[in-house]
Amino acid sequence: MNELIQLKSAGLKSTLPRLKVLSLFESGNDRHLSAEDVYRKLLASGDDVGLATVYRVLNQFEQAGLLVKHHFEGDKSVFELNQGEHHDHIVCLQCGRVEEFYDATIELRQKKAAAERGFAVHDHSLYIYANCIKPKCQYKS
Amino acid sequence: MNELIQLKSAGLKSTLPRLKVLSLFESGNDRHLSAEDVYRKLLASGDDVGLATVYRVLNQFEQAGLLVKHHFEGDKSVFELNQGEHHDHIVCLQCGRVEEFYDATIELRQKKAAAERGFAVHDHSLYIYANCIKPKCQYKS
DNA sequence: TTACAAATGAGAATGATTAGCATTAGCAAC
DNA sequence: GTTGCTAATGCTAATCATTCTCATTTGTAA
Ligand SMILES: [Mn+2]
Ligand SMILES: [Mn+2]
Ligand SMILES: [Zn+2]
Ligand SMILES: [Zn+2]
Numbered sequence: 001m002n003e004l005i006q007l008k009s010a011g012l013k014s015t016l017p018r019l020k021v022l023s024l025f026e027s028g029n030d031r032h033l034s035a036e037d038v039y040r041k042l043l044a045s046g047d048d049v050g051l052a053t054v055y056r057v058l059n060q061f062e063q064a065g066l067l068v069k070h071h072f073e074g075d076k077s078v079f080e081l082n083q084g085e086h087h088d089h090i091v092c093l094q095c096g097r098v099e100e101f102y103d104a105t106i107e108l109r110q111k112k113a114a115a116e117r118g119f120a121v122h123d124h125s126l127y128i129y130a131n132c133i134k135p136k137c138q139y140k141s
Numbered sequence: 142m143n144e145l146i147q148l149k150s151a152g153l154k155s156t157l158p159r160l161k162v163l164s165l166f167e168s169g170n171d172r173h174l175s176a177e178d179v180y181r182k183l184l185a186s187g188d189d190v191g192l193a194t195v196y197r198v199l200n201q202f203e204q205a206g207l208l209v210k211h212h213f214e215g216d217k218s219v220f221e222l223n224q225g226e227h228h229d230h231i232v233c234l235q236c237g238r239v240e241e242f243y244d245a246t247i248e249l250r251q252k253k254a255a256a257e258r259g260f261a262v263h264d265h266s267l268y269i270y271a272n273c274i275k276p277k278c279q280y281k282s
Numbered sequence: 283t284t285a286c287a288a289a290t291g292a293g294a295a296t297g298a299t300t301a302g303c304a305t306t307a308g309c310a311a312c
Numbered sequence: 313g314t315t316g317c318t319a320a321t322g323c324t325a326a327t328c329a330t331t332c333t334c335a336t337t338t339g340t341a342a
Binding site for chain 1: 212214231233234240242244246247250251254255258259260261262263264265266267268269270271272273274
Binding site for chain 3: 013014015016034035036052055056059075076
């Protein structure tokens with residue numbers, strides 16, 4: 001029911017597909033989901049939505065600040081709940097596990113590097129591609 | 142003529158399209174080029190190559206370590222000469238200017254962040270999206 | 283030269299994402 | 313509760329970058 005309020009606050013009409021998508025992200029089972037992931041999960045739980053609608057809703061949510069979009073290596077982009085605090089990502093190249101981290105020093109030195117060269121930072125993306133150290137890595141995908 | 146040797150050393154047969162592409166990057170006019178950029182530039186200088194060949198050659202060059210591929214914000218990927226030293230990028234969101242930088246502290250703290258979480262770093266990508274501070278920015282694109 | 287595998291080029295195919303448009307569903311005013 | 317209008321949805325077709333297919337051409341080593 002909380003989702004209804006969130007949508008209103010974001011200036012979005014409360015529709016069934018939007019509630020479903022938002023609930024999925026707030027269920028917290030997976031933080032990082034692609035459009036295709038969301039689509040499949042909704043179908044699996046018996047909720048019928050169109051893929052085009054999923055794409056539209058995800059982008060609207062990003063614009064509204066409810067979600068953040070990332071471009072991990074590969075083609076498809078992934079979304080996660082925007083919970084206020086920025087963080088960067090470590091992605092396992094073998095099993096796909098995603099770990100989040102925040103390093104104040106890195107953030108600071110980025111700003112400095114940009115300033116020194118005559119840029120005002122708008123945004124940045126930092127992805128570390130790595131391998132889980134055994135035996136944590138399940139070599140899934 | 143130097144390019145011929147580079148190709149051989151990389152284990153690649155010395156063909157006309159490959160020589161053209163490599164020369165273009167070594168001419169140094171633009172460091173960061175997309176496949177489409179390369180294609181257009183070759184056509185413009187009267188060299189007839191197929192777009193498919195450009196894509197193939199760029200990827201071979203990347204595999205061979207002659208080029209590095211980047212995924213700046215947006216759809217198309219860009220390539221640059223691999224000159225040994227790793228660096229990260231600042232991209233102007235207004236004029237598209239790309240500036241390179243290297244920060245040892247950032248590199249170090251990335252490794253540390255990964256190690257602390259049970260990852261062995263394979264690779265990383267750091268892009269800072271920013272705006273040129275006037276009046277350097279030409280607001281081109 | 284010859285011979286043959288490797289490379290090229292033109293166009294079809296792919297895969298993620300978006301656009302177009304007829305149909306449906308929120309929601310505010312009766 | 314109905315009505316009515318706009319915004320949202322869900323197909324499908326279109327985009328766009330990139331890859332694949334395959335017939336033709338080239339580099340190269342004998
Ligand atoms: Mn995250
Ligand atoms: Mn560079
Ligand atoms: Zn792993
Ligand atoms: Zn600029």
